[in-house]
Amino acid sequence: MSNHNPIGIFDSGIGGLTVASAIKRALPNESIVYYGDTAHLPYGDKSKELIAQYAVSITDFLLKEKNCKAIVIACNTASAAAYETLRDSYKGTVPVINVIDPMIEEVISDDALSNVGIIATKTTVNSGVYQEKLSRRKPKLEYHALATPLLASMIEEGFYNNTISEAVLKEYLSDSSLKDINGLVLACTHYPLIKKEIDRFFHGKVKIFDSAEVVARKLKWILEKEHMTSDGAMAEDHFYVSDYTAAFEAATRIFFAREVKLELCKL
Ligand code: DGL
Numbered sequence: 001m002s003n004h005n006p007i008g009i010f011d012s013g014i015g016g017l018t019v020a021s022a023i024k025r026a027l028p029n030e031s032i033v034y035y036g037d038t039a040h041l042p043y044g045d046k047s048k049e050l051i052a053q054y055a056v057s058i059t060d061f062l063l064k065e066k067n068c069k070a071i072v073i074a075c076n077t078a079s080a081a082a083y084e085t086l087r088d089s090y091k092g093t094v095p096v097i098n099v100i101d102p103m104i105e106e107v108i109s110d111d112a113l114s115n116v117g118i119i120a121t122k123t124t125v126n127s128g129v130y131q132e133k134l135s136r137r138k139p140k141l142e143y144h145a146l147a148t149p150l151l152a153s154m155i156e157e158g159f160y161n162n163t164i165s166e167a168v169l170k171e172y173l174s175d176s177s178l179k180d181i182n183g184l185v186l187a188c189t190h191y192p193l194i195k196k197e198i199d200r201f202f203h204g205k206v207k208i209f210d211s212a213e214v215v216a217r218k219l220k221w222i223l224e225k226e227h228m229t230s231d232g233a234m235a236e237d238h239f240y241v242s243d244y245t246a247a248f249e250a251a252t253r254i255f256f257a258r259e260v261k262l263e264l265c266k267l
Contacts, residue, residue, distance in 0.1 A: 001067075001069055001094075002069075003069070003227075003228055003229060003230045003231070004031070004230050004233065004234045005031075005067050005068060005069040006030070006031035006032055006033045006066060006067070006068050006069070006236075006237075006238075007023065007027075007030055007031070007032050007033070007068060007069065007070050007071075007072060007219070008032075008033050008035070008059070008062030008063065008066060008068030008070065008071045008072070009023065009032055009033070009034045009035070009071075009072045009074045010034070010035040010036070010037065010055070010058045010059070010062065010071075010072075010073065010074060010075070010078070011034075011035075011036055011037070011074045011075040011078070011189055012036070012037050012038075012040065012041045012042055012043035012044075012075050012077065012078065013036045013037065013038050013041040013042070013156065013241075013248070014036050014038070014156070014241075014248055014251055014252055014255050014256075015074075015075070015152060015155070015156070015188070015189045015190035015255060016034070016036065016074030016075050016189045016255075017034065017036075017074075017239075017252060017255035017256040017260075018074075018189050018190070018192045018193070018210075018212045018255050018256075019072065019074035019099065019189055019211065019212045019215050019216065020032055020034050020074065020256060021212070021255065021256045021257055022212035022213050022215065022216035023072065023215075023216045023219060024237075025216065026213075026216040026217060026219070026220045027216070027219070027220055027223065027229070028232070029229065029230045029231060029232030029235060030223075030229070030230050030232075030235065031230065031234070031235045031236050031237055032237045032238075033062060033066045033068055033237075033238045033240070034237070034238070034239045034240065035058050035061065035062060035240045035241075035242075035265070036239070036240070036241045036242070036248070036262075037054055037058060037241075037242050038241045038242055038243040038244075038245075038248055039241075039242035039243035039266070040054055040242065042077075042121070042152060042153065043075060043077040043078055043081070043121070043123065044077050044121025044122055044123050044124070044149060044152060044188075045121070045122055045123065045149065046077075046123065047123075048080075048081040048082075048123070048127065051077065051078055051081035051082055051123070052081055052082040052085045054078075054082075055073070055078050055081070055082035055085065055086055056082070056085065056086065056089065057267045058267065059071055059086055059089075059090065059096075060267075061265070061267055063090065063093065063094065066238075068094065069094055069228055070094050070095045070096075070097065070219065070222070070223065070228070071086070071090070071094060071095070071096045071097065072097045072099075072215065072219060073086070073096070073097065073098045073099060074099060074189050074215070075099065075189055076099050076100060076120055076121070076124045076187045076188050076189060076211070077120075077121050077123045077124050077188070079098035079099045079100045079129075080100065080123060080124045080127035080129045081123060081127060083096070083098040083100070095222050095226070097215065097218060097219055097222065099189065099211045099214075099215050100129055100130065100133070100187075101133075102211070102214045102215050102217070102218040103185060103187070103209060103211050103214055103215075104130070104133045104134060104137060106209060106214050107134065107138075107141075107183065107185060107209060108134070108137045108138045108141070110183070110207070112182070112207075113141065113182055113183040113207065114141065114142060114182060115141075115142040115143070115144075115180050115181045115182055115183070116134070116141060116142070116143045116144075116181060116182075116183040116184070116185060117143070117144050117145075117146065117177070117178045117181040117183070117184040117185070117206075118130045118131075118143060118144070118145040118146070118184075118185045118187050119145075119146050119147075119148045119151070119172065119173075119184065119185070119186065119187060119188070119191070120145065120146075120147065120148065120187035120188050121147065121148075121149060121152060121188055122147045122149050124147075124187055124188070125145045125146065125147040126147070128145075130143070130145055130185065130187060131143060131145055144177040144178060144181065145187075146172065146175055146177055146178065148172045148188075150168055150172075151168070151169075151172070151188065151190065151191065151194065152188055152190040154168055155190045155191070155193050155194060155254075156190065156251060158251070158254065160193050160194050160197065161194075161196075161197060165194060165197060166197065169194065169197055169198060169201055170201065173198065173201050173202070181206055182205070182206055182207065183206060183207045183208075183209065184198065184202070184206050184207070184208050184209065185209045185211075186198070186208060186209060186210045186211065187211070189211060189212065190255075191210065192210045192211075192212050193254060193255070195208055195210055237260075238263060239252070239260045239261065239262050239263065240262070240263050240264070240265040241262045241263070241264060241265070242264075242265065242266055242267060243264075243266075244262055244263075244264040248262060249261070249262045
């Protein structure tokens with residue numbers, strides 16, 4: 001395995017590009033291979049078994065065909081449904097990083113927090129993974145998980161920073177379970193795009209946690225610790241999707257800060 005090998009990153013679609021973008025900022029010398037499973041989007045309302053099946057075939061592609069040196073599951077739903085399966089299946093080969101554990105570390109290390117909200121897809125909330133990890137690691141912390149299923153598709157359709165997103169967010173964030181929170185975890189990789197709006201809703205009084213930066217930092221720490229960083233000599237990025245549309249390609253601009261060319265690759 002060479003240090004020049006790429007980092008494999010995948011998501012149900014293009015929302016995980018927020019994580020890919022943070023990784024490129026934190027590790028500019030690295031090559032990435034991104035896979036967006038747009039043919040099976042959204043994962044947020046699918047069963048754990050089906051998502052695990054998709055995650056295994058994507059990881060096989062990233063490892064066997066693209067020789068990736070690390071795998072980042074840039075999707076909370078896939079992390080909740082398939083991380084254990086992937087970790088156990090590829091044990092001893094390459095590091096597999098999910099978006100949930102680094103976030104749990106970040107939240108529990110902040111002693112100013114007493115009451116934390118978690119917003120995510122239905123599958124992530126119903127998996128109970130955030131609730132279980134938080135209660136085990138910090139039993140005194142109060143937490144409330146709320147499914148916000150409209151948000152990912154709303155953002156993907158370009159509805160953010162406008163009156164529609166404001167109304168949808170107001171409806172969700174006014175939920176009584178979030179009344180007394182002083183921290184909020186954006187537990188979906190689409191949500192960094194609405195971070196500012198959420199902050200405005202709470203008048204800056206709630207600390208908002210977004211997984212993109214947290215996960216990029218964790219990956220950088222692992223690659224440096226394992227002496228696996230690249231010097232950038234052959235850096236080249238590729239972005240694959242399981243279903244190509246021009247709309248997906250245009251939307252990459254909002255998640256990755258620039259439009260990227262999507263290559264069709266059915267698994
Ligand atoms: N990006 C996915 C996540 O982080 C949500 C989108 C979906 O439902 O597929 O959970």
